[in-house]
Amino acid sequence: MQQAAEVGQIILSVILIAVILLQTKGSSFSGAMGGDTGSIYRRRRGLEKTLFQLTIALAAFFVAVAVFSAAVTR
Secondary structure: OHHHHHHHHHHHHHHHHHHHHHHOOOOOHHHHOOOOOOOOOOOOOOHHHHHHHHHHHHHHHHHHHHHHHHHHHO
16 A cells, blocks of 8 residues: 555656646746746636646645555554
8 A cells, every 4th residue: 555655646746747847838937936927917728727727736636645655654
C-alpha cells in the first residue's frame, strides 16, 4: 500500500508540473514576480480556465495523497 501511494505521488507530481508549465506558457518572468499587474485582474476563459481549475484540483489531490502516504508510513 505504501509503494502504491509513493508511485501515485510521483505520477501526480509529474502531471502537476506539466499542467503548471502549460498554464504559465504565455506569461513572462516579470509577471510571475509581480512586475506585470495587467494580467492579474483579467478573466480566464476556455482552456486557460480549465487548466487553472485542473491545477487546483491536482494540487489538492497531491496533498491528500501525501497525507495518506504519511499516515500509511506510520
